[in-house]
Amino acid sequence: MIHNTPRLDLDRRTFLASLSALAGTAAAAQLPVDRGNAAPPPKGGGYPFRLGVASGDISSTGAVLWTRLVPELFEPGGGMPRRKVPVQWQVSTNESFRGIVRSGSAWALPELAHSVHVEVDGLQPDREWFYRFRYRGDVSPVGRTRTAPAASASGGALAFAFASCQAWGDGYYPSYRHMAEEDLDLVLHLGDYVYEGGIGANGGYRKTPVPAVLRDAPRDVERWRMQYALYKSDEELQRAHARFPFMVTWDDHEMQNDYANTRSQYEGDISALRAAAYQAWYEHQPVRRPSRSATSPVIYRRLQWGSLAQLDLVDGRQYRDVPPCGWGEAPACEAAYDPSVTMLGRAQERWLYDGLRASRAQWNILGNNVMLARLDHDGPAGDRLWHDAWDGFPAARKRLTDTWTSAGVSNPVAVTGDWHSTFVNDIRADFDAPDSPTVGTEFVGTSISSNGDGAVYGPYYGPMIPFNPHIRFFDGDRRGYMRCRVDDAQMRVDFQTVTTVSTPDAPESTFASWVVEDGRPGAVRV
Numbered sequence: 001m002i003h004n005t006p007r008l009d010l011d012r013r014t015f016l017a018s019l020s021a022l023a024g025t026a027a028a029a030q031l032p033v034d035r036g037n038a039a040p041p042p043k044g045g046g047y048p049f050r051l052g053v054a055s056g057d058i059s060s061t062g063a064v065l066w067t068r069l070v071p072e073l074f075e076p077g078g079g080m081p082r083r084k085v086p087v088q089w090q091v092s093t094n095e096s097f098r099g100i101v102r103s104g105s106a107w108a109l110p111e112l113a114h115s116v117h118v119e120v121d122g123l124q125p126d127r128e129w130f131y132r133f134r135y136r137g138d139v140s141p142v143g144r145t146r147t148a149p150a151a152s153a154s155g156g157a158l159a160f161a162f163a164s165c166q167a168w169g170d171g172y173y174p175s176y177r178h179m180a181e182e183d184l185d186l187v188l189h190l191g192d193y194v195y196e197g198g199i200g201a202n203g204g205y206r207k208t209p210v211p212a213v214l215r216d217a218p219r220d221v222e223r224w225r226m227q228y229a230l231y232k233s234d235e236e237l238q239r240a241h242a243r244f245p246f247m248v249t250w251d252d253h254e255m256q257n258d259y260a261n262t263r264s265q266y267e268g269d270i271s272a273l274r275a276a277a278y279q280a281w282y283e284h285q286p287v288r289r290p291s292r293s294a295t296s297p298v299i300y301r302r303l304q305w306g307s308l309a310q311l312d313l314v315d316g317r318q319y320r321d322v323p324p325c326g327w328g329e330a331p332a333c334e335a336a337y338d339p340s341v342t343m344l345g346r347a348q349e350r351w352l353y354d355g356l357r358a359s360r361a362q363w364n365i366l367g368n369n370v371m372l373a374r375l376d377h378d379g380p381a382g383d384r385l386w387h388d389a390w391d392g393f394p395a396a397r398k399r400l401t402d403t404w405t406s407a408g409v410s411n412p413v414a415v416t417g418d419w420h421s422t423f424v425n426d427i428r429a430d431f432d433a434p435d436s437p438t439v440g441t442e443f444v445g446t447s448i449s450s451n452g453d454g455a456v457y458g459p460y461y462g463p464m465i466p467f468n469p470h471i472r473f474f475d476g477d478r479r480g481y482m483r484c485r486v487d488d489a490q491m492r493v494d495f496q497t498v499t500t501v502s503t504p505d506a507p508e509s510t511f512a513s514w515v516v517e518d519g520r521p522g523a524v525r526v
Contacts, residue, residue: 164417169204319345
């Protein structure tokens with residue numbers, strides 16, 4: 001139970017007003033600092049950079065640099081004074097900071113949990129940079145980021161990893177320890193960065209005692225901040241963030257299981273809960289200040305990696321309709337084929353499809369939070385599907401595949417999170433016509449920690465795979481991440497697995513690898 005913390009019992013009008021207020025507050029944090037304003041110390045004088053540093057939202061000329069001042073992880077206010085404080089930042093060409101190219105100060109505001117989002121621009125394309133922060137006498141860990149190649153740059157390669165689903169109580173994060181040792185340009189995090197439940201007294205699978213304040217599930221912004229503080233205090237996660245820039249989107253557990261827009265199968269209207277959860281997400285991720293329409297923050301992003309690749313990262317939760325055929329597993333129904341039914345929302349669909357039509361990239365990679373391919377649960381005689389995925393939105397999926405084909409999109413590949421399992425899928429032009437051509441490829445990554453070491457989804461999904469000949473590979477019971485390398489000739493994807501999540505230093509190996517060749521949709525195991 002959190003004492004002396006106001007709950008966000010908001011109606012929808014207040015919820016919408018809070019979105020606009022947060023946008024203005026985030027913009028204010030970017031204003032120049034008045035250096036005559038002395039910074040007060042944190043209460044107790046504790047080290048303020050306990051959640052490390054991160055970077056993200058990179059471009060060919062810049063990046064977002066993130067940190068949060070929080071000397072006390074599980075106190076309301078994080079142990080900081082309830083006033084804005086200045087934080088200095090530096091960007092250098094080397095780790096010794098003898099080649100500083102950009103520096104300045106930014107406000108850390110109590111309204112945003114004293115988080116800092118510095119939007120650095122004017123950097124040279126296609127090179128690495130080092131950054132750090134200073135608050136009073138304390139200096140943050142050093143982070144490494146990089147800029148993308150210029151849009152006109154040809155050739156080269158892109159190395160990235162994608163990950164998702166990291167329930168803290170289900171295990172440690174040894175995959176991030178190994179990921180940080182890779183030579184990567186970028187990490188895509190495809191959702192379920194945190195989970196919405198309370199934390200058991202012994203820390204679940206980690207068997208680590210946690211404060212009583214974490215026992216109840218987050219319902220207001222202060223408690224959500226503590227949830228992020230718990231997760232981001234993990235040393236292996238901090239190591240990966242400091243080593244690589246991240247591109248991040250959310251899925252459902254950053255707010256509530258299987259929700260759609262502001263509707264929940266459990267509670268009905270969840271606008272107030274969503275406002276709190278979304279604000280805490282922004283405060284703890286290396287993203288640009290939220291661009292907001294009248295009703296929602298815009299988090300979908302596009303990254304151009306020279307002429308080699310275009311990465312489109314989508315938000316598959318905030319704008320989706322309630323699944324017309326029912327929540328979760330249910331029979332297919334005609335209502336889902338209504339052209340008005342949307343997974344991404346009309347504005348995001350236009351953004352995505354306009355960007356795909358205009359793309360001249362050799363590879364077009366879709367960062368996606370739930371499975372795109374069909375997963376028939378009961379074979380030819382049945383019609384049971386999982387409607388929280390794209391299977392619940394077949395008309396919307398067909399609009400995507402139609403765009404791929406009609407626009408001649410080069411080498412479309414979806415990379416997906418959510419399933420705590422690994423799938424390699426051919427994407428058909430029309431999954432209702434099983435003989436329709438393969439027009440794209442999908443790689444679904446397993447979880448970092450969710451489900452622990454248990455054999456859960458192998459026994460569940462395994463019997464379904466023969467009903468789905470477009471599924472080239474399935475594994476339901478290993479934890480890890482996907483390592484990808486894209487060049488002119490191919491995209492290679494390696495399934496990196498760890499032996500256990502019961503310890504942070506578990507060994508890793510490559511369990512399986514696939515290649516998608518330029519101009520040939522569908523993956524081949526190598």
